Amino acid sequence: MSTSTTRPTRSSVGLRSERGPILLAVMVxxxxxxxxMTILATAVPSVVKDLGGFEQFPWLFSIYVLATAVTTPLYAKVADRLGRKPVMIAGIVAFLVGSLLCGVAWSLTALIVFRAIQGIGAGAIQPMAMTIVSDIYTLEERAVATSYVASVWATAAIVGPTLGGVFADYLDWRLIFLINLPVGAVALWLLRHFREDRRPAADPQAIDWAGAGLLTVGGIALLLGLLEGGHAWGWASPVSLAIFALGLGALVAFAFVERRAADPVLPPWVLSHRVLAPANAASLIVGVVMLGLTTYVPLYAQSVLGHSALVAGFALAGMSIGWPIAAATAGRIYLSRGFRTAVGLGALLVLLGGAVLATVGExxxxxxLAIPCFVLGLGFGWSVNPGVVAAGSAVDWEVRGVATGSNMFARSVGSALGVALFGAVANGLVRSEYAGGEVPPLEALPPDVLAPALHVVFLVGLAVSVPLLVVAWRTPVRIRQD
Structure with a gap:
């Protein structure tokens, strides 16, 4: 597999003078x-009050993550066959259809189903955004372009919760989903500027349908078991065991099929590529640690320190702001000092932020809480974003979608692993305190029980972060280009 990248040309990505509108389309x-990702959390009480089904509301988030994760590799492969634009448009349309249906949902069950449709659309939008940026900009230009893309996440960290609160408290929570319709229409209108060479349509008989099906079944089962097994069914329950057996069986079969497929949906070389392997490993680790922070930092702020939900959200917002800042500045580091240095600095910051967070007390x-979260956000940005840029630069157009998609997929799998790992640690420690008696929900525990358990959770997050140093050492210093 080639480790060089084909520079953008007029014929492959459209007029270079139109790259600005294309970047704007990607950002929108x-x-x-x-x-x-942030707008719904603040409106959950209003949604549950209107539709009922309090016990089901975690599925509003789990089903979205699940649908996004399992579809990302499939979209990435199709984009390498048919081009980025049709996949991006299909993703936006699916997301808008899901948003419209969410806006008219008549029950929480219906809303959960429609959130899955949104997730199916998101599975195309995220990898295509970074793949298109890699297509139309050189490595040096991408350092600046990714800073604009990062600003989207920084803005969303502030705008999302604010809009969610305003819609839920003063207007109607359904606007949380309906607001996507005009934004999506603008994105579709801007994409008219994106012209790329038409690739011959893939022969339906040549598509790796068996691999795609096995990956979908295995991914859904494994992620579903990780997301829900710890609290919905219990790890040792027959339901969990059956789901994990199905997932592992499908993934083992997937591995055998991919080794023999003429054009595998997730090629085995992705796992051993000198650039993609460390980049994907960094995304996997960050996905694990970030999920733990997102779940347990606000819980600590509210249930142990006694802050309001709003203040707890501000503590976590430091991470959401630190990441885009790091992503916007990472280019200066990897262009001057190399990718290994950028990822190494990110790993050190993650360890520093995690170490400070582990010293928090009652x-x-x-x-x-807020300062280490900001430092961790910086570390996440410098650990992950250089790897995403390197992955898009280290392969040719024909496999760039798969390269970028595998990175997004790794982070999604990491998030699911984080749910399982941190949930098992926190719940296990709390159960040991009640000696087999009835255990209250985490948010209802007294501080003297909850604080020690969450302290161990933060220590586990710090331990999980240590392999980032190995990932940095394995990251190449430079990426060779034509």
Whole structure:
């Protein structure tokens, strides 16, 4: 597999003078996903009050993550066959259809189903955004272009919760989903500037349908088991065991099929590529750690330190702001000092932020949570974003979608692993305190029980971050280009 990249040409990505509108189209498209990740959380009480089904509401998030994760590799492969534009448009349309249906949902069950449709659309938008940026910009130009893309996430970290709160408290929570319709229309209109060479349509008989089906079944089963097994069914329950057996069996079969497929949907070389392997490993680790922070930092702020939900959200917002800042500045580091240095600095910051967070106590201030979260956000940005850029630069157009998609897929799998790992640690420690008696929900536990459990959770997050140093060491210093 080639480790060089084909520079953008007029014939492959359209007029170079039109790259600005193309980048704007990418940013607007990505804003659909970025804002959606934060806008719903603040409105959950209003949604549940209107539709009922409190026990089901975690599925609003789990089903979205699940649908996004399992479809990402499939979209990435199709984009390498048919081009980025049709896949991006299909993703936006699916996301808008899901948003419209969410806006008219008549029950929480219906809303959960329609959130899955949104997730199916998001599975195309996220990898295509970074793949298109890699297509139309050289490595040096991409350092600047990715800073604009990163600003979308920084803006979403502030705009999303604010809009969600305003819609839920003063207007109607359904606007959380309906607001996507005009934004998506603008994205589709801007994409008219994106012209790429038509690739011959793939022969339906040549598509790796068996591999795609096995990956979908295995991915859904494994991620579903990780997302819900710890609290919905229990790890040792027959349901969990059956789901994990199905997932592992399908993935083992997938591995055998891919070794023999003429054009595999997720090629085995992705796992051993000198650039993609460390980049994907960094995304996997960050996905694990970030999920733990997103879940348990606000819980610590509210249930142990006694802050309001709004203040707890601000503590976590430091991470959401730190990541885009790092992504916007990472280019200066990897262009001057190399990719290994950028990822190494990110790993050190993650360890520093995690170490400070692990010292938080019951008498700690708000800033004792917020500052390490900001440092961790910087570390995440410098650990992951250089790898995404390197992955898009290290392969040719024909496999760039798969390269970028595998990175996004790794982060999604990491998030699911984080749910399982941190949930098992927190719940296991709490159960040991109640000696077999009835255990209250985490948010209802007294601080003297919850604080020690979450302290161990933060220590586990720090331990999981240590392999980032190995990933940095394995990251190439430079990426050779034609």
């Amino acid at each position: 498209s990505l804003s659909l996903v970025a804002i959606d 008498s700690s201030s708000f800033w004792h």
